Amino acid sequence: MNLKHKKIIGIFIIFFAVVFLSACQPSNSGSSTNEENLQVTVSILPQAYFVERIAGDLVDVNVMVGPGEEAHTYEPKPEQMKSLTQSQILFTIGLEYENIWVPRFEDINPSLKIIDSAKGIQRIPLSSDHAHEDEEEGHDDEDSEEGLDPHVWLSPDNGRVIAENILNALSELAPQHADEFQENFDNLVEDIEEVDLRIETTLSDLAGQKFMVFHPAWGYFARQYNLEEIAVQVGGQEPSASELAALIQIAKKENIKVIFVQPTFSTANAEAIAREINAQVAVVDPLAEDWLANLEAAAKAFATALND
Numbered sequence: 631m632n633l634k635h636k637k638i639i640g641i642f643i644i645f646f647a648v649v650f651l652s653a654c655q656p657s658n659s660g661s662s663t664n665e666e667n668l669q670v671t672v673s674i675l676p677q678a679y680f681v682e683r684i685a686g687d688l689v690d691v692n693v694m695v696g697p698g699e700e701a702h703t704y705e706p707k708p709e710q711m712k713s714l715t716q717s718q719i720l721f722t723i724g725l726e727y728e729n730i731w732v733p734r735f736e737d738i739n740p741s742l743k744i745i746d747s748a749k750g751i752q753r754i755p756l757s758s759d760h761a762h763e764d765e766e767e768g769h770d771d772e773d774s775e776e777g778l779d780p781h782v783w784l785s786p787d788n789g790r791v792i793a794e795n796i797l798n799a800l801s802e803l804a805p806q807h808a809d810e811f812q813e814n815f816d817n818l819v820e821d822i823e824e825v826d827l828r829i830e831t832t833l834s835d836l837a838g839q840k841f842m843v844f845h846p847a848w849g850y851f852a853r854q855y856n857l858e859e860i861a862v863q864v865g866g867q868e869p870s871a872s873e874l875a876a877l878i879q880i881a882k883k884e885n886i887k888v889i890f891v892q893p894t895f896s897t898a899n900a901e902a903i904a905r906e907i908n909a910q911v912a913v914v915d916p917l918a919e920d921w922l923a924n925l926e927a928a929a930k931a932f933a934t935a936l937n938d
């Protein structure tokens with residue numbers, strides 16, 4: 631056996647030793663059962679997507695607003711309060727219920743870390759349009775926060791910020807897994823960039839165009855891709871008869887072919903407008919758990935409506 635062969639065998643022994651040891655590591659350092667998982671609570675399903683992409687099997691995620699529930703009128707249920715006492719981190723996103731309930735959560739679980747997962751995102755005004763601007767009375771709100779758009783998670787740019795906030799908090803909570811979290815985060819960012827590019831291509835010829843939604847959830851998305859959102863709802867409220875009439879005029883003028891609704895809202899007003907202007911009603915879901923695939927699906931739906 632010459633020196634070269636010895637060297638190769640040596641390398642193989644080292645290689646297998648490393649593989650063997652790293653395979654043994656988790657079971658040696660204690661069983662990685664669910665009890666040892668990080669316990670994390672989030673407000674909405676898209677946040678669960680980020681937490682799971684970054685922390686994978688190392689985390690149990692408790693979601694406050696469940697599938698099909700209305701996020702803006704949501705209130706925690708007693709059994710959710712119970713599971714919150716197990717949580718180490720609560721990732722907030724700026725939903726209405728958080729203002730009242732987060733202080734109560736802190737009372738029942740003083741060690742709970744409250745992390746604003748939307749930290750660093752500049753909130754934009756809620757979409758309004760000509761139908762509402764003339765209205766002096768009614769929906770004008772004194773509270774400036776109420777006039778700002780809470781749907782911060784619905785754009786790839788903002789998603790990157792949310793993911794980074796979550797990465798930082800999880801790495802601080804479990805520094806022993808920081809490298810793994812970072813690697814998962816890097817993969818997520820790569821995926822976001824790919825989808826972002828594909829959406830840009832899908833919407834590239836449609837800059838400046840207007841799409842109509844019932845609930846104004848897509849303002850950040852519209853801003854990132856140079857589209858304009860026209861909302862049927864005004865500040866979270868159903869439109870008045872005169873607002874509805876004005877919306878019909880706008881929809882005719884803008885040649886709207888599709889009105890987008892979401893699963894948690896009644897579609898009656900959207901359907902009334904659609905009948906008047908001979909448009910379709912289609913569903914896009916701002917709260918789908920597969921956040922990234924959902925953004926791409928929404929982009930395709932908007933493009934189809936605008937290309938029609």
Ligand SMILES: [Zn+2]
Nearest residue numbers: 702781845847
């Ligand atoms: Zn909403």
